[in-house]
Amino acid sequence: MSAPRLGVLAVVVVGCLLLGLSAGSVALPPRQIWSGLWHGQGEGAVIIRELRAPRVALAFLVGGSLGISGAALQAMIRNPLAEPYLLGLSSGAGLGAVIAITSRAAGPWAVPLAAFIGALAAVALVYRLSLVSGRRLDPHVLLLSGVVVGAFAGALMSAIMVLSDAPGVRNAFLWLLGGFGGASWQALAVFSAYAAIPLVALFLHARSLDLIALGDEAAHHLGADVDRIRRLVYVCTALLTAASVATCGIVGFVGLVVPHAVRTVFRPLHQTVLPVVFLTGGCFLVLADIVSRTVVRPLELPVGVVTALIGVPLFAVLLRRSLP
Amino acid sequence: MGGIISIYRRFLRPGLGSLPASMFLAGALGGCSPEPRASGLLTTVDDAGDTLTLAAPARRVVSLIPAATELLFAIGAGPHVVGRTQYCDFPAAAEAVPNLGDGIKPNVEAVVAQRPNLVVLYNSGQNAAVAGRLHDLGIPSLRINTDALSSVPRAARMLGLLTGRQRGADSLIEVFDSALANATRNSTARRPKVLLLVWEQPPMTIGRGSFLSELIERAGGDNLFQDVTASSGVVSIEAVAARNPDLIFTTAEGPAAFATRPEWQVVPAVRQKRFLRVTGSEFNRPSPRAPAAIRELTAQLSRLAP
Numbered sequence: 302m303s304a305p306r307l308g309v310l311a312v313v314v315v316g317c318l319l320l321g322l323s324a325g326s327v328a329l330p331p332r333q334i335w336s337g338l339w340h341g342q343g344e345g346a347v348i349i350r351e352l353r354a355p356r357v358a359l360a361f362l363v364g365g366s367l368g369i370s371g372a373a374l375q376a377m378i379r380n381p382l383a384e385p386y387l388l389g390l391s392s393g394a395g396l397g398a399v400i401a402i403t404s405r406a407a408g409p410w411a412v413p414l415a416a417f418i419g420a421l422a423a424v425a426l427v428y429r430l431s432l433v434s435g436r437r438l439d440p441h442v443l444l445l446s447g448v449v450v451g452a453f454a455g456a457l458m459s460a461i462m463v464l465s466d467a468p469g470v471r472n473a474f475l476w477l478l479g480g481f482g483g484a485s486w487q488a489l490a491v492f493s494a495y496a497a498i499p500l501v502a503l504f505l506h507a508r509s510l511d512l513i514a515l516g517d518e519a520a521h522h523l524g525a526d527v528d529r530i531r532r533l534v535y536v537c538t539a540l541l542t543a544a545s546v547a548t549c550g551i552v553g554f555v556g557l558v559v560p561h562a563v564r565t566v567f568r569p570l571h572q573t574v575l576p577v578v579f580l581t582g583g584c585f586l587v588l589a590d591i592v593s594r595t596v597v598r599p600l601e602l603p604v605g606v607v608t609a610l611i612g613v614p615l616f617a618v619l620l621r622r623s624l625p
Numbered sequence: 626m627g628g629i630i631s632i633y634r635r636f637l638r639p640g641l642g643s644l645p646a647s648m649f650l651a652g653a654l655g656g657c658s659p660e661p662r663a664s665g666l667l668t669t670v671d672d673a674g675d676t677l678t679l680a681a682p683a684r685r686v687v688s689l690i691p692a693a694t695e696l697l698f699a700i701g702a703g704p705h706v707v708g709r710t711q712y713c714d715f716p717a718a719a720e721a722v723p724n725l726g727d728g729i730k731p732n733v734e735a736v737v738a739q740r741p742n743l744v745v746l747y748n749s750g751q752n753a754a755v756a757g758r759l760h761d762l763g764i765p766s767l768r769i770n771t772d773a774l775s776s777v778p779r780a781a782r783m784l785g786l787l788t789g790r791q792r793g794a795d796s797l798i799e800v801f802d803s804a805l806a807n808a809t810r811n812s813t814a815r816r817p818k819v820l821l822l823v824w825e826q827p828p829m830t831i832g833r834g835s836f837l838s839e840l841i842e843r844a845g846g847d848n849l850f851q852d853v854t855a856s857s858g859v860v861s862i863e864a865v866a867a868r869n870p871d872l873i874f875t876t877a878e879g880p881a882a883f884a885t886r887p888e889w890q891v892v893p894a895v896r897q898k899r900f901l902r903v904t905g906s907e908f909n910r911p912s913p914r915a916p917a918a919i920r921e922l923t924a925q926l927s928r929l930a931p
Contacts (some may be wrong), residue, residue, distance in 0.1 A: 327863060327867040351887075351890070412826055475824075475827055475859060482861050485888035594861050594863075599850060600855065601827070601859045
């Protein structure tokens with residue numbers, strides 16, 4: 302990793318986090334933001350400490366996790382279109398959320414928990430379908446299984462929505478479209494608890510991802526246990542994505558766009574790519590969240606809408622520039 | 626398609642389009658009408674801007690708006706309602722009317738099967754195509770907006786005319802207007818700021834001019850998000866905290882789930898559990914029951930935010 306690029310990245314990360322803390326419905330002077338973070342009293346300080354700080358931190362962590370998931374899946378499946386939601390996760394989570402709302406499940410965590418369970422159920426089903434000849438995970442079967450399980454869960458979700466007369470089923474979609482409005486230190490702690498182990502595991506296997514990206518045979522000859530690494534990558538990305546869906550709904554395009562963008566600028570070795578993707582993904586989502594909560598103040602745009610609106614043109618430009 | 630329509634015309638609705646036959650039908654069914662029928666055609670312009678002309682008062686009405694169903698019963702046209710939506714739950718007598726499902730993008734076949742001579746539709750983009758299809762089938766439809774208090778007298782007048790219940794409509798409007806005026810609090814004393822929380826996850830509120838906003842204003846409170854012109858929208862807790870509502874309006878049954886979430890504790894009204902909780906469909910839709918809804922809100926406002 303070259304030092305100047307690393308320096309630029311560090312500045313960008315710090316800048317994004319500060320910008321995230323200072324932007325919002327309430328305009329606060331920088332001095333008050335700083336003091337509010339640590340000790341200040343009054344509504345302004347409370348807003349910074351209890352709402353904005355956990356929101357920025359959660360957006361950063363989720364963005365980083367989705368970015369890493371996308372990068373690892375793209376390497377594992379050897380398909381540039383791979384992204385965390387391709388594996389049936391989003392529809393599984395949506396189905397869980399809609400079931401929770403239509404069955405009028407009470408409690409503040411009912412919907413996120415149901416989304417998490419739905420996502421994990423979809424993941425487990427896709428995993429089982431993709432195991433061929435014993436314990437080998439076939440990437441092509443995995444992709445197709447993800448698509449069909451996703452389609453099935455999506456159809457069930459639509460059927461429930463049409464048949465249910467529960468109020469607010471339509472609003473379930475708003476929740477699914479994603480947003481960090483529900484961020485709190487508690488949500489951050491829960492997400493971190495789920496994300497820590499998969500993140501560390503993926504970082505530790507960066508070398509293995511490089512080998513796998515070379516092809517099964519080459520990886521095998523170079524000493525990699527291809528099947529074990531595949532399963533590990535799958536379980537880790539599934540956990541990361543399910544946890545992020547449960548905390549903030551479905552935020553698309555981060556896992557697809559950010560890894561590709563990083564690979565056009567940095568060396569494509571995963572020991573470099575993974576950390577850089579984590580930081581860049583975090584910044585991207587923090588910025589998208591800033592847009593989502595300021596552009597139509599006092600209303601909020603779903604952050605998934607913003608990531609697509611920013612991510613797609615950015616991706617198109619990078620794609621054109623990287624062509625020979 | 627043309628074949629189906631012609632079969633439908635021949636067998637299901639004999640005399641469709643021929644004036645004397647439908648006059649006869651209406652006359653036969655409307656014989657017990659307590660009101661003398663005005664001679665000539667019944668013409669009105671609906672909220673979609675379409676001119677609607679009936680040769681005689683409609684005797685088979687499909688109402689695909691809960692607010693319109695309520696009005697039809699209130700003006701005495703209840704016996705002529707032959708179809709309703711799954712959401713039409715008031716008055717209790719309405720539940721005996723066949724349930725035709727959804728009111729937006731309704732099941733046209735189910736509507737046609739009731740052989741209506743008037744279909745009342747909510748005026749939305751999706752229903753424009755439905756109105757067109759009904760028109761092609763020779764069934765007149767009335768599209769109305771039922772989103773504000775002002776829609777009650779306007780819709781009552783249109784429905785009264787088209788069902789031959791003008792007197793019922795006129796007296797309803799008179800009672801409604803005076804009850805509304807009596808219930809309205811115009812005091813300029815300190816008005817509590819109320820967050821109209823219509824959905825918790827994500828937090829959604831409604832904007833100025835919406836029905837609930839009107840109710841709370843007339844009950845003597847202020848909508849916390851008066852500056853929002855959209856009918857509804859997602860707001861951040863930060864925006865709520867910054868505006869510091871005196872009360873939080875919720876239609877949730879039982880304890881409000883969001884109130885226990887840590888991020889909401891930033892809002893003093895949540896910490897101190899200052900909730901204005903209502904149930905009942907009179908808070909869902911503009912209806913003749915709106916003045917009573919306003920009085921209930923006024924009572925709760927004076928109890929919770931003295």
